[in-house]
Amino acid sequence: MSSSSANRDHTYCRKEKSLSLLCTNFLKHCDRDGVETIGLDEAAAKLGVERRRIYDIVNVLESVGVLSKKAKNQYSWKGFEGIPKALEELQGKALRETCGHSAVNSYDCTKGLDDDGNAEDENLLVPSRGELRRECSNLSSDLNGDSLSCSHSSKVKADNRKEKSLGLLTQNFVKLFLTANVDTVTLDEAARLLLGDSNGSSMLTNNSAAKVRRLYDIANVLTSLNLIEKTQQIETRRPAFRWLGYNGKPDNAATFSTRAPNDQSKKRVFGSDVTNLDLVKRRPICTMDEKPIRVQMKSKDPSAQKQSNQMQQQQPSSKGYDFGPFRPVLQDREKAMKSTQNCKAMASSHRPQYRNQALSELFAHYSEAWKSWYMEVTQVNNLKPERKAIH
DNA sequence: CGCTCCCGCCATTAC
DNA sequence: GTAATGGCGGGAGCG
Numbered sequence: 001m002s003s004s005s006a007n008r009d010h011t012y013c014r015k016e017k018s019l020s021l022l023c024t025n026f027l028k029h030c031d032r033d034g035v036e037t038i039g040l041d042e043a044a045a046k047l048g049v050e051r052r053r054i055y056d057i058v059n060v061l062e063s064v065g066v067l068s069k070k071a072k073n074q075y076s077w078k079g080f081e082g083i084p085k086a087l088e089e090l091q092g093k094a095l096r097e098t099c100g101h102s103a104v105n106s107y108d109c110t111k112g113l114d115d116d117g118n119a120e121d122e123n124l125l126v127p128s129r130g131e132l133r134r135e136c137s138n139l140s141s142d143l144n145g146d147s148l149s150c151s152h153s154s155k156v157k158a159d160n161r162k163e164k165s166l167g168l169l170t171q172n173f174v175k176l177f178l179t180a181n182v183d184t185v186t187l188d189e190a191a192r193l194l195l196g197d198s199n200g201s202s203m204l205t206n207n208s209a210a211k212v213r214r215l216y217d218i219a220n221v222l223t224s225l226n227l228i229e230k231t232q233q234i235e236t237r238r239p240a241f242r243w244l245g246y247n248g249k250p251d252n253a254a255t256f257s258t259r260a261p262n263d264q265s266k267k268r269v270f271g272s273d274v275t276n277l278d279l280v281k282r283r284p285i286c287t288m289d290e291k292p293i294r295v296q297m298k299s300k301d302p303s304a305q306k307q308s309n310q311m312q313q314q315q316p317s318s319k320g321y322d323f324g325p326f327r328p329v330l331q332d333r334e335k336a337m338k339s340t341q342n343c344k345a346m347a348s349s350h351r352p353q354y355r356n357q358a359l360s361e362l363f364a365h366y367s368e369a370w371k372s373w374y375m376e377v378t379q380v381n382n383l384k385p386e387r388k389a390i391h
Numbered sequence: 392c393g394c395t396c397c398c399g400c401c402a403t404t405a406c
Numbered sequence: 407g408t409a410a411t412g413g414c415g416g417g418a419g420c421g
Contacts, residue, residue: 014395014396014397017396017397017398018395018396018397019396019397050398050399052398052399053397053398072405072406157403158403158404161402161403161404187395212394212395213395213396216394216395216396217396217397220395220396239394239395
């Protein structure tokens with residue numbers, strides 16, 4: 001089907017094919033009157049693209065709560081209002097993970113903490129050490145060509161696959177902004193972070209180079225959601241992405257608008273304006289009129305909780321999030337808030353001095369995991385670390 | 392010329 | 407078995 005590539009006429013323009021544009025159109029297509037479910041075929045046909053592209057879009061949209069899979073070929077439209085909730089959950093999870101990894105078995109800790117009852121999905125988004133280890137064995141069997149022959153290899157393989165999924169990558173990418181106080185990040189930095197590449201080299205490994213491609217995809221759809229925007233690092237002039245956060249329906253998808261066009265706080269930054277890391281040089285660029293606000297999710301010291309309760313010094317809205325016109329229903333919000341709160345408490349008791357170390361913590365976690373992973377691979381199986389180093 | 396990222400092959404997973 | 411999903415990386419467009 002779709003001989004579209006055959007008759008690519010002279011007017012072919014790459015931009016018209018971009019994922020972000022496609023996503024914008026997709027959103028427009030979905031965000032209408034009585035739309036509740038979306039058929040992939042239908043959408044693909046309507047937008048004139050092959051299904052494959054729809055999968056890309058749908059996966060990242062699902063990760064931020066705009067859609068959810070309903071059945072084969074069917075997604076249900078949750079709308080932009082789904083975003084804040086999803087972000088909160090993401091944040092909560094991320095916090096739990098961070099606090100969990102200091103405990104012996106982070107996995108259980110994480111599970112036990114899931115208090116908002118939601119059968120919300122599944123996976124630890126930041127791989128725990130155990131998971132990395134599992135992946136390691138999988139990886140080695142990949143490389144060895146089955147020398148390992150594990151009984152549960154299929155399960156492991158599935159995990160591995162899932163771990164590389166666009167959806168998961170999206171969530172991890174978002175979590176970078178939500179928890180690490182990162183405001184602006186370049187994609188290769190993100191790739192390194194999300195990959196757990198702890199080597200200081202400035203070179204991208206094959207693997208992370210591949211991941212960067214995926215991040216471009218993700219960034220493109222998040223851009224069309226207006227969750228992030230493309231900017232530039234100030235010193236290096238390198239292109240980077242900057243977190244805007246949820247501000248209601250993206251302008252470009254507006255069919256009806258509840259949202260005041262003046263929107264005083266166009267930019268909403270997660271975390272404060274504090275520059276908290278030197279590893280990642282980051283610098284918000286462009287418009288300076290932004291209002292630095294919102295979730296103060298890291299408690300830096302014992303009194304932090306108290307402080308977080310009175311964080312409205314930063315912003316008027318009561319709960320820390322400033323959702324704009326599309327806010328979740330109250331109960332949901334409160335529930336979510338409560339769980340986040342709990343996490344906060346947990347987090348602060350586990351590690352009293354977060355704050356600006358947040359990212360380095362994250363780094364530490366990754367590199368630690370990576371290190372043990374690496375050692376295991378190299379010693380036990382004496383393999384090379386690179387996935388496809390062999391020809 | 393390097394950054395972006397479209398495109399579609401083909402492995403996996405679902406049915 | 408077929409169909410649905412989606413990882414993945416080659417290589418083309420673009421600044």
